[in-house]
Amino acid sequence: MGNGIIIRITRVDKTLQTPMYFFLANFSFLEICYVSTTIPKMLMNLWTQQRNISLFECATQMCFFLIFGGTECLLLAVMAYDRYVAISNPLHYPLVMKRRVCIQLVTCSWITGIPVPIGQMYQTYSLPFCGSNQINLFFCGMPQVFTLACGDTFPNEMLVYIVVVLFVTVPFLLILGSYGKIISTILKLPSATSRAKAFSTCSSHLIVVTLFFGSGFTTYFQPKSKHSSERDRFLSLFYTILVPVFNPMIHTLRNKDVMVALKKLLPQCFVTLATNFNFLCLFSFNSGVL
Template sequence: MEFVLLDFADVPHLQRFLFGLFLLIYIIILMGNGIIFLITKLDPGLQTPMYFFLGNFSLLEICYVSVTLPRMLTSLWTQRRTISLVACATQMCFILTLGATECFLLAVMAYDRYVAICSPLQYPLVMNYRVCIQLVASSWISGIPIQIGQTCQIFSLPFCGSNLLNHFFCDIPPILKLACGDTFLNEMLVFTVAALFVLVPFLLILVSYGKIISTVLKLPSATSRGKAFSTCSSHLMVVALFFGSGLVTYLRPKTQGSAGTDKVLSLFYTIVTPVFNPMIYSLRNKDVMMALRQWPSKHLSSLKK
């Protein structure tokens, strides 16, 4: 009826240090992504499709990391690592659904850059407000039914052996390792869903950036080429971090994985990406940096009025 999340139980002398480290990381994620979300919603100069998608992406990162880190912090502080079967299934369902949303949203952001660079005259017409809302809503909603079904299918398996889950949250690979009997069909379903929600968006992103690079290289001005590449490089860095670890985790054969490798890879797509997201997008984006510098003075002046 319950699992024991071992997380970092193999290093008992580091529990307090890890608690402080991950608490600091969680605060940085909440503050960094929260500021990006607020800036893109409140600053008049950032009311464009690109920043609309970036604001949604920052909100998604806050939701994504909040599914795993608070529970991990609690277990590090209290040393109570048990999690009920229902709570474990709920956590997995949220992780999978939000992960699918991130894949789709990154693909939407790549499509936005493709239209902006390859068809600049048609950009206002193609990426109008209604289309942006539809793309974002589809990204948030489309994965829900399939991921609920996949979670139910995984937790319908019999668990008759050890209940020690050598991970820091309820992810698919460590759960399948604890299941009794033949899990081949389950692994094939995981592979199929991962191909649909991870590989397909990743390939769409590659196609979009292939066309973007081809168009940029044809630009006559070196300044124009540099500006176009700078607006895309931030997105590509986040794509590489998130998809690189996600593809290896879910499309790798079960026999080739180890608990340590799974933990490291999952840290990348659940914690590292949300940490670096605000840094990558703010430090490499002049518009965001300008808005961040001007926002406190604008806020204070509005309060005085």
């Protein structure tokens, strides 16, 4: 609901139809897709107490989870570049970040995040599986699936690290480079008010980056000897549920423009709901009379 509201207000409010909020709307849509790969199945298992998943469902879940996770890393890097251009080159910002360029950057983030996870998933499920078929996690994570394989998983694990470097480390380094330039530009601003205003436009994105990449690095780059089922479950809950829940709050509560747009939109939503409710009551009453 939080991400859906962000998408709605960026489409309705004309003051939010800028490159920054265009990327934010796409990020919110990506978050909806990201959580939809794991949470519905988890809720179903909790409700029915069956706690099982077919091999095809497990492969499909893993594939989409990797696609959306990789795309999110790339899109966060694109959003950091957008903030860098807006703060470091404000006069050239409308020329550099045209709508066509924004669409191309988002499209490239989606397209780049698709083929590699599909190949990685295919290679993973080509392994021979035997013995235990229990995953100590609420969704099909790749490290957990490797523990069920009978063959040598070292090549697959090395491929995971390579993919993580490409889709996590490289975007993270690009984000660090962008924020290094941003901070140096902010420190050169003459007044404290200008510095605070410039930093406030980046603070929400910076918090989201810290939460998402921090949990990702902790999960995939810690040594095998330090892995534990309890820690893996906690981290998986953190980056698949808690971070997506916090993201809409971070982007709305720390953004004055979004808060103003919300104050305009919410009364309209209540009026629409009340009108629809009255119409349904009137329709039901008339239907009963007839």
